[in-house]
Amino acid sequence: MKKLGTLCFAMALLALGACKDTGPKERFLPPSTGGVNSLMVVMDTELWKGPVGDKIRDEFAAQVMGLPQREPIFTITQLPPQVFKGTTTYSRSVLFVEQDSTSLAHIKDDAYSKPQKVAVVTGPTEEILIQNLDSLAPRAIKAFKKVEIAEAQKRFGRSLSEDKALEEEFGIRLKVPSLYKVGKREKNFVWMDIQIPKGTMNIIAYEMPWDSFRNDSTFVEDIVRMRDSIGQKYVPGPYENTYMITEKAFAPYVFPAEIGGKKAVEVKGMWEIHGYPMAGPFLTYIINDEVNQRKMVLEGFTFAPSTEKRDYMFELEAILRTVDFDPKPVSK
DSSP states (O other), X not given: OHHHHHHHHHHHHHHHHHHHHHSSSOOOOOBOBOOTTEEEEEOOHHHHHSHHHHHHHHHHTOBXXXXXXXXXXXXXXXXXXXXXXXXXXXXXXXXXXXXXXXXXXXXXXSSSSBSOEEEEEEESSHHHHHHHHHHHHXXXXXXXXXXXXXXXXXXXXXXXXOOXXXXXXXXXXXXXXXXXXXXXXXTTEEEEEEEETXXXXXXXXXXXXXXXXXXXXXXXXXHHHHHHHHHHHHOBOSSTTOEEEEOSSSOOEEEEEEETTEEEEEEEEEEEEETEEEEEEEEEEEEEETTTTEEEEXXXXXXOTTSOOHHHHHHHHHHHTTOEEOSSOOOO
């Protein structure tokens, strides 16, 4: 019965998808629920306690890069399949895993609620389950993160700042929550921040020449040099001759990205204050704005000592990813 139940669950997801794609009427789906960056894992508790559960924890609760302390990508709640019913099925991100004679590894949209991503993994043995998880995990993490970003944007989008500093200075628009305020605006630099318990969340924006970062062999060093020069000029510390720089002990992580419909790089790492014991995580996007022949730089950073920072940085990422470029060249 257990295997039959899994097969029925998987077939039901396929049928739901087919009905939604070809049926004359759209099914009513309740709104999905759950905290941002939460993941519902539906699987037998004994499997959860063994190697299959270990594989799930290794992939979906891996450490977030660029944070000072260990924090998982997703906060996981595990439920046995018989409990997954009613409102629990409305969870926004769901991973369903069960040992079964069939072998499946796929992702469905909006199976029980909307928006929702349900990753389904089945297999006849624990070894095959682990193989299927290994093959699906990168796609599933990407899909879950996408729906979580959209949820974060939906939440803060209810009350947005009407400040025009970014638009007037750079010809860009960001959907920034109204609680963020512009604290500094100079030629080629805008700084917005918000007070949080024990610290601040910050967004800064500036541009660099189009021909910056032409040498691949010194790319990371050039990024660090850029951040340090901007920090020294615009982001002072609490005392004279103190200012923000990139933490010297660790090189930042750099990944390709696409932001605002343009090619970019994503940089994650730690900042510190030169000459003073303050530090925290940062996220930088360096965006190729060919229309304006510039590199547009957007950065979010957090200062929140002795506090978990994953969700703060996730909100900053969600904000920065809303960037919209004016299609016309910016007049200078």
